[in-house]
Amino acid sequence: MVELFRLSRPEDALEALLSALPSGTFRRETLPLEEALGRVCSREIRSPQALPSFVRSTMDGYALRAADTYGASEGLPAYLQLTGEVPMGAAPSFSLKKGECALVHTGGMIPEGSDAVVMVERTQKSRDDEIEVLRSVAEGENLVQIGEDVAAGSLVFPAGHLLRPQDIGGLSALGIESLEVAGKPKVAIISTGDEVVPPGTRPEPGQVRDINSYTLSALISDAGGIPVKKGIIADDYKLILSGAKSALEESEALVISAGSSVSVRDVTAEVIDELGKPGVLVHGVSIKPGKPTILAVCDGKPVIGLPGNPVSAFVAARLFLLPLVRRLLGTEENPLNTAERSVRARLSRNIASSAGRSDYVPVRLIHGKQELPEAEPVFGKSNLIYTLIRADGLVSIPEEANGLHRDDEITVRLF
Amino acid sequence: MVELFRLSRPEDALEALLSALPSGTFRRETLPLEEALGRVCSREIRSPQALPSFVRSTMDGYALRAADTYGASEGLPAYLQLTGEVPMGAAPSFSLKKGECALVHTGGMIPEGSDAVVMVERTQKSRDDEIEVLRSVAEGENLVQIGEDVAAGSLVFPAGHLLRPQDIGGLSALGIESLEVAGKPKVAIISTGDEVVPPGTRPEPGQVRDINSYTLSALISDAGGIPVKKGIIADDYKLILSGAKSALEESEALVISAGSSVSVRDVTAEVIDELGKPGVLVHGVSIKPGKPTILAVCDGKPVIGLPGNPVSAFVAARLFLLPLVRRLLGTEENPLNTAERSVRARLSRNIASSAGRSDYVPVRLIHGKQELPEAEPVFGKSNLIYTLIRADGLVSIPEEANGLHRDDEITVRLF
Numbered sequence: 001m002v003e004l005f006r007l008s009r010p011e012d013a014l015e016a017l018l019s020a021l022p023s024g025t026f027r028r029e030t031l032p033l034e035e036a037l038g039r040v041c042s043r044e045i046r047s048p049q050a051l052p053s054f055v056r057s058t059m060d061g062y063a064l065r066a067a068d069t070y071g072a073s074e075g076l077p078a079y080l081q082l083t084g085e086v087p088m089g090a091a092p093s094f095s096l097k098k099g100e101c102a103l104v105h106t107g108g109m110i111p112e113g114s115d116a117v118v119m120v121e122r123t124q125k126s127r128d129d130e131i132e133v134l135r136s137v138a139e140g141e142n143l144v145q146i147g148e149d150v151a152a153g154s155l156v157f158p159a160g161h162l163l164r165p166q167d168i169g170g171l172s173a174l175g176i177e178s179l180e181v182a183g184k185p186k187v188a189i190i191s192t193g194d195e196v197v198p199p200g201t202r203p204e205p206g207q208v209r210d211i212n213s214y215t216l217s218a219l220i221s222d223a224g225g226i227p228v229k230k231g232i233i234a235d236d237y238k239l240i241l242s243g244a245k246s247a248l249e250e251s252e253a254l255v256i257s258a259g260s261s262v263s264v265r266d267v268t269a270e271v272i273d274e275l276g277k278p279g280v281l282v283h284g285v286s287i288k289p290g291k292p293t294i295l296a297v298c299d300g301k302p303v304i305g306l307p308g309n310p311v312s313a314f315v316a317a318r319l320f321l322l323p324l325v326r327r328l329l330g331t332e333e334n335p336l337n338t339a340e341r342s343v344r345a346r347l348s349r350n351i352a353s354s355a356g357r358s359d360y361v362p363v364r365l366i367h368g369k370q371e372l373p374e375a376e377p378v379f380g381k382s383n384l385i386y387t388l389i390r391a392d393g394l395v396s397i398p399e400e401a402n403g404l405h406r407d408d409e410i411t412v413r414l415f
Numbered sequence: 416m417v418e419l420f421r422l423s424r425p426e427d428a429l430e431a432l433l434s435a436l437p438s439g440t441f442r443r444e445t446l447p448l449e450e451a452l453g454r455v456c457s458r459e460i461r462s463p464q465a466l467p468s469f470v471r472s473t474m475d476g477y478a479l480r481a482a483d484t485y486g487a488s489e490g491l492p493a494y495l496q497l498t499g500e501v502p503m504g505a506a507p508s509f510s511l512k513k514g515e516c517a518l519v520h521t522g523g524m525i526p527e528g529s530d531a532v533v534m535v536e537r538t539q540k541s542r543d544d545e546i547e548v549l550r551s552v553a554e555g556e557n558l559v560q561i562g563e564d565v566a567a568g569s570l571v572f573p574a575g576h577l578l579r580p581q582d583i584g585g586l587s588a589l590g591i592e593s594l595e596v597a598g599k600p601k602v603a604i605i606s607t608g609d610e611v612v613p614p615g616t617r618p619e620p621g622q623v624r625d626i627n628s629y630t631l632s633a634l635i636s637d638a639g640g641i642p643v644k645k646g647i648i649a650d651d652y653k654l655i656l657s658g659a660k661s662a663l664e665e666s667e668a669l670v671i672s673a674g675s676s677v678s679v680r681d682v683t684a685e686v687i688d689e690l691g692k693p694g695v696l697v698h699g700v701s702i703k704p705g706k707p708t709i710l711a712v713c714d715g716k717p718v719i720g721l722p723g724n725p726v727s728a729f730v731a732a733r734l735f736l737l738p739l740v741r742r743l744l745g746t747e748e749n750p751l752n753t754a755e756r757s758v759r760a761r762l763s764r765n766i767a768s769s770a771g772r773s774d775y776v777p778v779r780l781i782h783g784k785q786e787l788p789e790a791e792p793v794f795g796k797s798n799l800i801y802t803l804i805r806a807d808g809l810v811s812i813p814e815e816a817n818g819l820h821r822d823d824e825i826t827v828r829l830f
Binding site for chain 1: 448449452453466467468469471473501502503504505506507520521522523524559563564565571579580581582583584585586587588589590591592608609610611614615616617618619620621622623624625626627628629630631632633634636637650674679723724725729756757758759795796798799800801803804830
């Protein structure tokens with residue numbers, strides 16, 4: 001077990017956790033296309049066909065042989081015989097010979113014998129069955145060729161790709177009506193603490209309602225996992241150990257939000273070390289808030305111990321639990337919901353910080369007349385959940401810095 | 416009916432649509448807290464209680480009377496009698512008198528008579544029942560006061576607030592186990608086009624599979640609405656009119672993706688104008704792609720006509736359909752999923768554009784050694800859905816510009 005007093009840098013801590021996990025162990029399930037939005041492809045998808053599957057016009061105009069228009073101009077138009085109209089949604093029932101053309105609509109198929117389309121605006125009707133083409137048309141002009149969008153057999157999505165709205169449309173275009181995706185990982189959540197009661201209970205003096213089970217559940221859902229709230233367990237080594245064991249058995253990962261006092265945090269680390277090998281990998285990260293975070297892998301399953309303080313738990317969960325859920329989904333991409341959104345802003349006041357530690361400070365954005373919004377730190381003791389609720393995002397102060405200055409241009413990670 | 420040839424600027428077009436909608440007509444429903452993530456509060460929420468509801472210690476230490484420590488230093492410590500320990504989750508069964516202190520843990524309640532906590536690190540145990548306090552402690556030090564997080568009766572969330580993970584935790588802290596949110600608006604989708612077939616059908620030559628019903632459904636889900644696919648209707652005024660009428664009756668909004676040819680687009684506008692008053696508000700927007708977009712309000716319900724071309728439909732839907740769904744939810748905030756995520760990047764090559772029109776160009780981001788990623792335009796004819804799939808986001812070229820230059824620093828809106 002690694003000691004709390006050897007703090008890990010946050011990026012090293014995450015790397016230690018992810019690299020100790022077995023790879024590719026996620027469950028797979030097959031879903032109808034309509035339900036695949038935001039899910040992760042569990043295997044690569046190749047195109048079963050060329051798209052488009054026939055040569056299409058990109059304009060309203062006339063299909064023709066380009067060679068028939070060479071040298072045409074407004075002064076000396078090319079005269080072509082209009083032999084028919086291609087109906088939308090059907091192959092033309094005729095083919096074109098030299099000197100002939102056919103009316104075609106945007107997206108329509110061109111007749112055999114034609115190799116270009118002239119826009120209707122570049123033509124004049126000289127007779128009912130004849131048009132004048134007022135400029136030269138190049139071969140292939142205003143056409144989409146077979147396979148120009150997607151070639152048959154080509155890679156459409158690699159394994160690990162997270163499906164966006166346009167991706168659903170693209171699969172529909174290929175006739176792919178169902179596909180295999182990574183199953184949503186079940187992540188069990190245990191809150192510990194003798195003082196913690198469920199939200200439905202009226203707290204007695206000295207008691208507080210459970211916040212972390214709810215915040216963490218929401219973060220896990222957002223990241224694409226299935227949160228499983230295992231309730232509140234009193235600060236007792238044996239009770240927490242047996243609760244954690246059974247929770248981990250039925251889930252793909254476990255998060256324990258520990259009590260805030262030092263003695264209780266130590267109990268959590270001891271419990272996690274008992275759950276399997278190699279056990280605790282990281283105990284203590286050089287971040288504020290969130291320092292007492294524990295990262296572990298127990299017999300192949302990840303376990304995270306978070307501080308009981310709801311602000312610390314939230315900040316540490318964003319840093320470690322969200323990437324973990326993505327990893328359990330087999331993707332490096334951000335789920336749509338939790339994708340890191342950030343904006344540039346200007347700091348409204350100085351923030352002090354200690355070097356050797358990454359600080360995360362909640363800020364509220366104030367949009368004024370300046371180009372950049374103003375980021376105003378929301379200070380508050382670290383266990384006040386509403387400091388996060390009054391904030392729009394977090395500013396991180398890098399570990400080598402001693403703070404940030406008023407008017408510094410900074411990046412705010414929105415939440 | 417507004418003519419296509421009087422193009423509206425995109426911001427004016429959206430404003431015309433939103434300002435013609437009746438306000439506050441959204442449905443409301445009451446949900447358990449666990450299901451409220453990403454939903455929108457339909458009325459303001461005020462705190463039923465103060466949070467915290469008792470004075471709490473923020474440290475492991477000793478509760479005491481600050482006055483007993485005034486002037487204390489390492490050389491001249493204050494000696495206090497240790498009278499007990501406050502158990503977590505309960506009110507202390509004793510009170511403190513002058514010269515007394517009690518062991519208290521982080522988050523614990525302090526005994527009556529005490530007004531501060533000294534960190535355990537700032538003390539020494541002189542005897543089993545006595546400690547030395549090595550510095551002066553201020554009144555209120557290391558305490559969170561009643562209501563310091565949230566005052567009783569104060570505004571927690573305004574109506575229209577979109578609930579984030581930390582907000583769910585904050586409501587749990589207040590014992591709010593269910594709440595009223597805006598109902599998800601049903602948005603009907605009709606695809607028109609004689610050439611369009613469902614994805615489960617093998618297209619005959621000249622036919623293509625439906626893309627827009629799927630892309631638009633996914634965008635609507637993402638924005639917090641319920642998409643209702645009404646299928647494909649042939650390009651026939653009467654069929655489209657009767658399909659649109661019945662779709663609008665059972666939904667809160669309607670999107671029609673029209674065919675791409677001019678004649679078919681005109682049919683769509685005529686149909687929409689028949690659906691109710693005032694009818695078509697905007698017919699044609701100065702954007703590329705997406706110019707033939709139609710925005711309408713018909714007897715109080717919004718109707719959008721989108722180009723049939725899947726790229727145009729997608730770009731226009733992001734500009735108009737997403738804000739519309741947010742409006743139907745009663746919020747100005749971005750739903751978690753569709754929140755505008757953007758990054759700064761450097762353009763890899765020149766892009767030409769016409770002044771007087773806002774262009775939206777799909778770009779792929781390439782992360783190299785430079786500070787900013789490179790944004791590489793994904794060119795392709797505008798009806799190739801895979802240009803959007805190969806892209807990471809859109810760059811907009813403002814209407815007053817004639818294009819963008821290689822190495823320009825730009826903002827990419829991710830999708």
